[in-house]
Amino acid sequence: MKIIESPIKGVFEIYPKKWQDNRGYFFESYRADILQESGIDEEWLQENQSFSKKGIVRGLHFQNNPFSQAKLVRVLSGTVLDVAVDLRKGSETFGKAFVKELNSEEANMLYIPAGFAHGFSVLEDAVFSYKCSNYFNKESEGGILWNDPELNIDWGVDSPVLSEKDQYWPTLKEFKEKSGGGL
Numbered sequence: 001m002k003i004i005e006s007p008i009k010g011v012f013e014i015y016p017k018k019w020q021d022n023r024g025y026f027f028e029s030y031r032a033d034i035l036q037e038s039g040i041d042e043e044w045l046q047e048n049q050s051f052s053k054k055g056i057v058r059g060l061h062f063q064n065n066p067f068s069q070a071k072l073v074r075v076l077s078g079t080v081l082d083v084a085v086d087l088r089k090g091s092e093t094f095g096k097a098f099v100k101e102l103n104s105e106e107a108n109m110l111y112i113p114a115g116f117a118h119g120f121s122v123l124e125d126a127v128f129s130y131k132c133s134n135y136f137n138k139e140s141e142g143g144i145l146w147n148d149p150e151l152n153i154d155w156g157v158d159s160p161v162l163s164e165k166d167q168y169w170p171t172l173k174e175f176k177e178k179s180g181g182g183l
Contacts, residue, residue, distance in 0.1 A: 001031060003038040006100075008093045011084050011116070012040060013100060014072075014109040027107055029074065030131075040111050042070050044131040049076070052122040057160040059119015060085055060144040060169070067140035068114035068183065070133040078126030079103040081156045085144060087175070088115035089182030095172050097153055115183045117144045121155040143169035 002015040014035075016027040035041070052058065060083065063069045073082060082102045086093045101123070102108055112118055120128065146155070146162065148171045176182060 001028070001034050003035070003040075005038075006098045008084070008086055008096055008098045009091075010113040011098050012038060012111040014111060016107050016109075018107065029107070029109075030072070035111070040072075042072070042131075042133040044072065044133060046132040046135050047129065048132065049127060049129045051125075051127050052080075053125050053161075054122050055157050055159065055161050056122045057119065057146055057155055057157065057162050057166065059083065059166065060117035060146055061119060062087060062117045062142050062144075062183065063134065063137060064140040064142050064183065067134050067137040069136075070114045071112045071118055071130045072109060073102065073112065073118070073120075073128070073130040074107065074109040075102045075104050076127040076129050077104045078122065079124040080120040080122050080126050080128060082110050082120045083118065083153055083155075084110065084112040085117040085151060085172075086115070087117055087144070087183045089180070091115075091182070094182055095150065095176075097151055099153065117142075119146060121157045121160060123156055142175075144175055145169045145171050148172050
């Protein structure tokens with residue numbers, strides 16, 4: 001595996017080594033020892049999968065303490081534009097977004113530590129899978145408005161389709177004021 005730290009400390013891009021021949025391909029999608037060598041040392045407690053059609057935007061979501069979650073995300077089929085926004089109180093990169101295209105062809109992944117909001121837009125119908133370091137807790141759910149002008153994220157889709165809740169999350173500024181400076 002090739003593991004690259006992003007410009008936002010703690011967020012890593014992960015590229016598995018693929019072996020291909022006339023039968024197809026093989027790759028290791030998860031190796032705890034290799035991830036641990038790069039500083040990714042999580043116990044994964046829950047794994048989720050979703051299917052989304054092109055043009056869908058999901059996010060930006062997070063879990064408040066004590067249910068905050070690190071995530072290891074990848075696309076099983078299709079293509080998404082994955083977004084992680086730093087909400088860590090006191091972080092030098094608070095409010096900064098890291099955006100990366102994930103697709104089934106490359107089988108690339110993104111590690112997002114706890115303290116981040118996460119979302120994605122669907123560029124091509126996609127099956128999305130993610131491991132979580134903590135269990136989902138409805139009462140601890142939070143979010144940031146997907147199209148917050150301060151974040152200025154280009155989601156890469158025209159006329160996105162969103163859930164009702166994703167249309168009404170607070171802006172980053174409102175979140176920062178309400179949370180006392182972050183997660």
